[in-house]
Amino acid sequence: MNDTDVAKQIQQMVRFIRQEADEKASEISVSAEEEFNIEKLQLVEAEKKKIRQEYERKEKQVEIRKKIEYSMQLNASRIKVLQAQDDLVNKMKEDAMKELLLVSHNHHEYKHLLKELIVQSLLRLKEPAVLLRCRREDHHHVESVLHSAKHEYASKADVHEPEIIVDHDVYLPPAPSDDDAHGQFCSGGVVLASRDGKIVCENTLDARLEVVFRKKLPEVLSIRKLLFAQNAA
Numbered sequence: 001m002n003d004t005d006v007a008k009q010i011q012q013m014v015r016f017i018r019q020e021a022d023e024k025a026s027e028i029s030v031s032a033e034e035e036f037n038i039e040k041l042q043l044v045e046a047e048k049k050k051i052r053q054e055y056e057r058k059e060k061q062v063e064i065r066k067k068i069e070y071s072m073q074l075n076a077s078r079i080k081v082l083q084a085q086d087d088l089v090n091k092m093k094e095d096a097m098k099e100l101l102l103v104s105h106n107h108h109e110y111k112h113l114l115k116e117l118i119v120q121s122l123l124r125l126k127e128p129a130v131l132l133r134c135r136r137e138d139h140h141h142v143e144s145v146l147h148s149a150k151h152e153y154a155s156k157a158d159v160h161e162p163e164i165i166v167d168h169d170v171y172l173p174p175a176p177s178d179d180d181a182h183g184q185f186c187s188g189g190v191v192l193a194s195r196d197g198k199i200v201c202e203n204t205l206d207a208r209l210e211v212v213f214r215k216k217l218p219e220v221l222s223i224r225k226l227l228f229a230q231n232a233a
Helices: 003-102 107-125 136-157 203-232
Strands: 129-133 165-166 189-194 200-204
Touching: 003 107, 003 203, 107 129, 107 136, 107 189, 107 200, 136 165, 189 203, 200 203
Parallel strands: 129 165
Antiparallel strands: 129 189, 189 200
């Protein structure tokens, strides 16, 4: 083999090596580009996922904030309605209390009422001797009906007439006045108690109003619900 043949063979080997190197480089480039694209896609998807999660988190926060604000507004509205309802009930009660003050103005009817209250209290206590308290301004009315009240009670209960001791030392509070609007007051009526003070029957007009109001409160609540439902409509 001469020098020319050797040179050709060497050139062929060089070309083969270069071709293999080019092919290998091309394979590496393609593989690297594929890995880069895959990694890039993974990064993009990861960022998209983060963005979606952040959007969902903020969306939930907005919804929660809306619910909280709605709940607060609803509670505030309910409080206003309840306050208005309470104001209405209190107004009705105040009007009724003002009417009570007029009861004692008609002396004839008030004396009859006092007698009925005394008899009712005696029937509840069923005591042979009781202590009676009234307002100072009602003292003479009470004294004038004591005898008939004792007789009526004895007839109804089929017992002897009881002993009724009118307390001249301690009186029930007077009727309410503008001078003492926040003090204790009594619109009329009586309080009877057993001699030992263990059993007490409070039969004042104010106490009876409270009893009637408690009994009628469900009806009052129904009326005010109807009123405010109509206003809301």
